[in-house]
Amino acid sequence: MTWLNKARHLDAPKERVQKKYSNSWRFRIAPDTVGPKDILILPGSFSNIEGDVQGMPFWQTLKHYFYDPQKKKFRSFMCGKAFNKECYACHRQYDKDDKRLQIRKANLWPVVHLDWHYRVENEYGDAPYFVQAENRAQEREFDDLETHTKVFGRPGFMELGKGHQEMLLDILSNVVSQCVGCLEHDFDNNGKIEVCAWSCSSCGAVLEDIETTSLNRDEWRKFGQSRKTCASCRNKDFPKEVVGCTQCPTAIRTEIYDVVIPLVKQGSGKDTSINLGFGMMPKYIDEYDVYDLNGNKVPLLDRMEGNVRIYDKTLQEQVINYLPDLKSLLEVEAEREFQEDIILN
Secondary structure, X not given: OHHHHHHHHHOOXXXXXXXXXXXXXXXXOOOOOOOOEEXXXXXXXXXXXXXXXXXXXXXXXXXXXXXXXXXOEEEXXXXXXXXXXXXXXXXXXXXXXXXXXXXXEEEEEEEEEEEEEEEEOOOOOXXXXXXXXXXXXXXXXXXXXXXXXXXXXXXXXXXXXHHHHHXXXXXXXXXXOEEOHHHHOOOOOOOEEEEEEEEOOOOOOEEEEOOOOOOOHHHHHHHHHOOEEOOOXXXXXXXXXXXXXXXXXXXXXXXXXXXXXXXXXXXXXXXXXXXEOOOOOOEEHHHOEEEOOOOXXXXXXXXXXXXXXXXXXXXXXXOHHHOOOHHHHHHHHHOHHHHHHHHHO
16 A cells, blocks of 8 residues: 555645745845944954955955846855855856856955844744834834834944945045054044054064165055065064054054944945045044933943953943854855755746
């Protein structure tokens, strides 16, 4: 009677197959054209794609971009190479010459968007995520839901391609040119940081000194952007800068984690840029206020412990602690089943 069991199996209800699902879109934060978003960059340490450059504040990785012109369907997802996996999308793009696929570098920055949001812990057991009310009516609706907690801030990541990455780096280069050591003195403004010398990161020997260098301005500016071999210890690495300030004796370079940056997107289509909001400047975190759960203003920066920034307790516990590990969040997109479902279905 084996055949009868098989026959009945043909018409039996099929078990529901759970598709591979990526939750990353819920944590993607992007500047938009509506108005500036106050962005706090979170301290992080990542590597580049090859893994030979460490200690970067963003994760440089590879992503596939899929566009089906017939279905008007666009999706982007991680390349398997980013997780040392065999990549189905690479196979389709290179071995099958699938013109719907492209691969590009992407730069992922862990950030917090500082504005009112709701943290959602729904009845389906999904990992908590954050949404923003579109209007006052929706705000009142969210206020009445037990699954929604009103918080000031949303954790996530900014994903930037080559062009927007360069624009952000230009903004950040202006930030880090300011001296925070001037705050210890009675100056009205921050002085400018100047690189006085380049030294070996291993033994400290001076590689180039501004008083004796034969490098021109552009060569001096770019000296720290490539590895140099130290004549004293033969260590080959990126040189360490020795800095001074144009107006104070205690030169301390501002770090990108010391400020909140009001970012806005301008333009449309493929011709877009990211800039500071019109007439706006980055604001130091010790001068920036956030809000607790009762709507009371509190300083964003609670205190410094050495070089570690201790943020307001509510911001840390109710917002920042809910940022998932980026690699764990995105790894599902590198799996064959996930990529097949996008490309074939």
